[in-house]
Amino acid sequence: KRHLISAADLTRDDAVLILDTAEEMARVADRPIKKLPTLRGRTVVNLFFEDSTRTRISFEAAAKRLSADVINFSAKGSSVSKGESLKDTALTLEAMGADAVVIRHHASGAPYRLANSGWIDGSVVNAGDGTHEHPTQALLDAFTMRRRLVGRDAGTGRDLEGRRITIVGDILHSRVARSNVHLLTTLGAHVTLVAPPTLVPVGVDSWPCDVSYDLDNVLPKSDAVMMLRVQRERMNAAFFPTEREYSRRYGLDGDRMARMPEHAVVMHPGPMNRGMEITAEVADSDRCTAIEQVANGVSIRMAVLYLLLGGAVFDSETVPAVTN
Ligand code: CP
Helix, strand or coil: CCCECCHHHCCHHHHHHHHHHHHHHHHHHCCCCCCCCCCCCCEEEEEECCCCCHHHHHHHHHHHHCCCEEEEEECCCCHHHHCCCHHHHHHHHHHCCCCEEEEEECCCCHHHHHHHCCCCCCEEEEEEECCCECHHHHHHHHHHHHHHHHCCCCCCCCCCCCCEEEEECCCCCCHHHHHHHHHHHHCCCEEEEECCHHHCCCCHHHCCCEEECCHHHHHHHCCEEEECCCCHHHCCHHHCCCHHHHHHHHCECHHHHCCCCCCCEEECCCCCCECCCECHHHHCCCCECHHHHHHHHHHHHHHHHHHHHCCCCECCCCCCCCCC
């Protein structure tokens, strides 16, 4: 079976193949007709049980640029609201002939379950599951870093070797942070997580990265600083940090950005809480890659669909817990 469930499943060669293929796909976006005939006659289903702007739209754009037929499914407004299960929803999609299912789900482990259930024959791509993983986000982040820090023609596979990447904020609830730690370390980068102690996951000691509570100390040693949103929707209201206190200790404003090396970039996966983890001044500055990340997401998702439907195997050995 050919799936993309976790960044942890990717070898360095897999990751570099996806990044290099995405570079080829980006060239398609520069053409007057931004379309390849590669997936003509194939069907990609976007199965979204959780809200999304960037991921859902970019998977749709990616599939359409490869000439696939696209079916968009949102749990809201579907028979899921009448209690239909993941299994029956999957069997319904299978009956309609899905070659690939792109799934976002609030339960960690749902894409793994779908890929290993026998309910569908097609490839499964994880578009974000609970607090577990968001592998295509990590891939588009690595692609953006490679372009900004190394250049478009890097292509050696050793291009993020030794780069120092800092990920700041709500690590506890962040599937983006988890996928980035796996992928960036596989690519040879050094990752430091910075967060309030209450937003650091238990067991982080076993992750292949450092943890710091002092943002000002880490910034001058960073090649890229990735700011994360505080995910209030996954928190008990009693544990919300106040906006003022959070932004004072862990927010990125113009003064803090000035502590970063001149070449260093600011990243954000979106959606942003302007005024909380990042000021408008930083978000709108030339050093912030948030909009480039969105554009690069289409190239990465084209590469993933192209490789999976063409026979690449990035199969999952990891069995995440289904938490709800
Ligand atoms: N970065 C990201 O996953 O954004 P969406 O939730 O809008 O898809």
